[in-house]
Amino acid sequence: EDQVTQSPEALRLQEGESSSLNCSYTVSGLRGLFWYRQDPGKGPEFLFTLYSAGEEKEKERLKATLTKKESFLHITAPKPEDSATYLCAVLRESGGGADGLTFGKGTHLIIQP
Amino acid sequence: DTGVSQDPRHKITKRGQNVTFRCDPISEHNRLYWYRQTLGQGPEFLTYFQNEAQLEKSRLLSDRFSAERPKGSFSTLEIQRTEQGDSAMYLCASSLGSRGLDGYTFGSGTRLTVV
Numbered sequence: 001e002d003q004v005t006q007s008p009e010a011l012r013l014q015e016g017e018s019s020s021l022n023c024s025y026t027v028s029g030l031r032g033l034f035w036y037r038q039d040p041g042k043g044p045e046f047l048f049t050l051y052s053a054g055e056e057k058e059k060e061r062l063k064a065t066l067t068k069k070e071s072f073l074h075i076t077a078p079k080p081e082d083s084a085t086y087l088c089a090v091l092r093e094s095g096g097g098a099d100g101l102t103f104g105k106g107t108h109l110i111i112q113p
Numbered sequence: 114d115t116g117v118s119q120d121p122r123h124k125i126t127k128r129g130q131n132v133t134f135r136c137d138p139i140s141e142h143n144r145l146y147w148y149r150q151t152l153g154q155g156p157e158f159l160t161y162f163q164n165e166a167q168l169e170k171s172r173l174l175s176d177r178f179s180a181e182r183p184k185g186s187f188s189t190l191e192i193q194r195t196e197q198g199d200s201a202m203y204l205c206a207s208s209l210g211s212r213g214l215d216g217y218t219f220g221s222g223t224r225l226t227v228v
Contacts, residue, residue: 042221043117043204049214051214100146105154
């Protein structure tokens with residue numbers, strides 16, 4: 001069964017204090033690993049898809065990296081508007097398995113001014 | 114296009130009643146997904162459609178749950194004989210890619226409370 005574990009569960013940073021969020025995963029054949037941002041009362045907002053180990057993607061203050069067992073979301077010089085829950089999810093290669101994403105529980109990030 | 118729309122945003126129902134939610138995906142998207150999210154958890158996959166065909170159902174989708182997507186456009190999710198454990202946010206998402214890698218667009222969800 002696919003598993004996604006995110007750490008830490010919650011993280012409080014000062015504005016400008018860079019850090020990383022971790023996503024460890026177990027999946028039988030990775031089709032893609034996804035990062036989403038979720039604000040309270042809203043649906044997840046797509047950030048990145050990573051396909052293979054060694055891949056990196058960047059968007060503004062966010063950078064996602066992927067290894068064979070985990071992914072990191074690096075946040076550089078965060079601002080209060082980066083406060084949200086960050087979700088990691090995996091999609092398994094087909095072959096009779098579910099075609100849906102398996103999500104972790106998320107990391108609740110708070111950036112204090 | 115205003116994105117993925119879900120209706121209603123909130124629903125309070127008594128245990129044992131039936132409820133139906135609607136999702137309008139982005140018009141050109143051929144794939145539509147339903148997920149359920151409880152407090153402090155990530156979304157859990159329920160089912161997905163490619164056009165009008167329902168291709169996959171999670172074991173989480175009990176016999177009390179049914180989903181349809183007539184004509185490959187909007188979709189409905191019905192829960193019969195609701196139970197308190199059905200209380201959750203029900204999220205709909207859509208995508209265009211054939212392999213699901215383009216990143217889904219989620220709606221804002223329908224929050225169901227069963228009392």
